[in-house]
Amino acid sequence: MGVLPVDNLFLNALEDNLSNEAPLAERMRPLSLSEFEEQSTIVGPGTLLRRSIETDSIQSIILYGPPGSGKTTLARIIARLTRSRFATISAVMAGVADLRRVIEEARELRAHYGQKTILFIDEIHRFNKSQQDALLPAVESGLITLIGSTTENPMFSVIRPLLSRTRLYRLTSLSDQAIIRILRRSLSDKERGLGKFPVEIEPDAVTYLARAANGDARSALNYLELAVLTSPPDENGTREISLTVVQEASQRHVPGYNKSDEHYDVISAFIKSMRGSDPQAALYWLARLIYAGESVEFISRRIIIHACEDVGLADPQALVQAVSAAQAASMVGFPEAKIILAQAAIYISLAPKSNSVVKAIDRAMEAVEKERANPVPPHLKDASYPGAASLGHGANYKYPHNYPDHWVKQQYLPEGLENRIFYEPSGQGEERKTKK
Template sequence: MSTLVECPVCGRITTEQAVSLHLDFGCSSAPTASTSQSAAAPLPPVASSSSGPPKTTRTPAEKKRKAAPPTAVRDAPSTSSPAARSAAPPSSKKPRTSTASFLEAAKPLPELVRPRALEDFVGQEHLLGKGALLRALIEEDRLGSCLFWGPPGTGKTTIARVIAKTTSSIFKELSATNATTAQLREVFVEAENVLKITGRKTLLFIDEIQRFNKAQQDAFLPVVEAGTISLVASTTENPSFRVNTALLSRCRVFVLNKLSADDIFRILVRALRLLHEQKTGENLPEAPGPVVKSEPDAGAAPLPDDPDAASAAAAAAAAAAPSAVDATAPSTDPSDADVSLPGPPPAGTSAAHSADPVFAHTGALDPPLLRFLASAADGDARVALSSLELALSATRKGADGGIDREELKRGLRKAHMQYDRSGDAHYDTISALHKSVRGSDANAALYYLARMLEGGDDPLYVARRLVRMAAEDVGLANPQALPQALAAYQATQLIGMPECDCILAQVVVMLAESPKSVRCYNAYNAAKALVKRGEQYPIPLHIRNAPTGLMKQLGYGREYRYEPGFAHPVHQTFLPPELAGTTFLQDDDSIEGKTVDEAALREWEWRAQRGKRWEGRDELEKKVRELEEKAAAAGKAPRAGATGLDAEDGAV
């Protein structure tokens, strides 16, 4: 007997056998029964005979077409007729506006608005912009094996899904977080069989490939080498350290950058448009495109009148981009804006998107609030979309009847920070801190210190590195730097975070503002290099210890002069005769082995001295001439980077 059940999506009554087919067709087809059927007499059982032929299974459509329905059911009015609809009692259960799958309805907003085509992708213009290499390879279906490396929420998986829709190869997707070696072998065998039979290759996407161990990564080598599969992998960690070198050499690496605040703002606006279109079916008009203007910066300092200085400064600025940022020039990057935005959008970037027609239907979700969400996401589009979903579903109301904006901001302000205590962010930031201290930029050093501490890094690790900076970079120029750094390390051990932050900040500023001397550091490195590459010469007998009579007879300690016992200076040698005259320590003001870069010096005079000539120029030029004369007298060619002041190539 067929059992009548209620559809969990639309509430219609159908048979238990047909409910799956009914759901597969989006609640628009498959045999259904009216509510009145549930109260009618049950269907008569099908007669069966043990001697007759075996009963064949018929589809629900065949049953409806061939089986004679009971009288009660046949006489009942159709629920699709106007009379039946008017007579039927109103349903207390509202139909759900959902797709045919509960999994689809359960997807979060970042998954629902994931781009399906390259035209919808936002950001990564260096890879997917017009004429970019990756875009051309995807459109021509000639991608091959590649690896996407970038921070979370930058579009690695989205690019892979776009590739799946455009490639003619068979696409398969696995995650290294739960895939096993057995599953990989199954995919490899299937890919080989498909290639033999149909000639189609298999494109395998592995998410978070760094989670695979060495043996699992090695399993890809033969199939990638043979061309059985094309591997597309993604990783958030440096592949140089987490992916086998052999596998890395067989893949082209594409680096994805962290998204800017303007990119994330555009993603949020696109999400709002999609949600509005799904809810109302209304296609909103496109927003006007952004107007990008190329205008001189009114706030920038004018170039010096000297043409050489101007060209040198321009060359230095070009060489510094994009890794160096001029702190004196105003920033045009929206990501540099204060996270408390609600002011006007950055000029020329988000203005057009702020005027998007969708904002006429979003209520309290206005452009300033969306720009705040974009800044608080710290370059992660997934975090921004999750924050937008939270804002859309917020039920707490403020005094004006809208979303309590301040409460939302407190909950989302820097709730997410892309910082990995054991990954590239850790090492890149401590490198930036060390180099800022070495370059005497206390402001930059404090900034990188705050990024490490607020990102949850170990304060004792930072304190240990400050001890190293005190000896390596400050050295003898400020002998009190090392004791202060050691005191800061001990204080950090005693009180920990967050109280130790000002202690570390004090030492960072002290080290940055101290004069620098690498005299001991360079001298020890020179001695260490000589020991490693040179012969280990015997220690002179006169400075060897002679605790026994035999050793004294052999000459140990003979002719050693105990200098405190003399009333005047005495001379004696301590190095082996083969190393006589070797010098490791150089005077702080010596330029030997150092570079004199005329372009860099002029840039410093322009930026730091406001074009004023450096007072040490005359002394520097004198030392350069003396070094050249010394080299010429010895019959040696000047060392590259150590002799001669050349205004064109900057070599000393």
């Protein structure tokens, strides 16, 4: 079943948090707005969202943020405080039939008891367009108050009509200091946390856990719990948690992407750093791409495109370097490919910059799109087949190699575009030689 009423899921889950069987991250979830202090910019005292929750007048919202930032926790707090029926759907499991069922139940509750319905859809980005379309009328009419959560940019993953009927709240990755506070709290909490275990943890170990979690409180708590539970107590009953222990528990975590659209953000930063002629930043973002598991082919394609878009004819060797690097990196693979990609990124970062090629082809494309497609001038038409000459094809064509310097003045553009300028050299690098 894709849909569960709140009393079978959210409220029971809140009680289960207190069970010793639940993972530490579940047990330590904030149960009230006062405990939910790490996202104070959107739900702190006096904020619009906080007031709407406290007055039970919440409208349709989408909670957008990376894993472990508190989206589901906030939804559970709302479930505890609202007088509305609170239903929940996992977009991974539910379909249109599940949506229709909860909408029909909402209609009956409104008609017979005057009770409102709040529907929480976890991972709403997993719903396709038809599923989101099925939800739209109920949200538009106010029959359903929607709370959607997503780790993906809703501007790309949620249909525009649904976006226009909801308010977007962005939850941010938690800071290292915020995660350290959460870890310390879990170590001292005897009811819900690890306070019943005498634990001595090195300060460097706590700091490492916070950094390894990369803004994800759930991951940090999972790492800590594993470290504590797998460390045997000494003769005094104390569990000693060293930096080495937490490194093992977190699998020596290397920061990757903590949300899907960060893939695009990091590659954007990489490209803009090369465009901005900053080899230090380009190398850093390249390392982030490599550590995140991006393929040689993906990174190589971006370097090749950048070599044409932002260097172009200011240094024609940039494209040669980029293509050669792509071929060489593909041949050797990681880890050695990182050196080849780094060389190409540094070369392009240091190369003179010009976007004259991009502007030139854009002007030509615009002319083709917006202006009349005049015929090819007769002297440029194909004259290679029998009878072409009788049609005037190729007549009066001047073969450039028969002229001094292998150049002769001749019309190549069609009628109406004779004097049109598409390519204008930038005057940068090698283009200085061609700029008149």
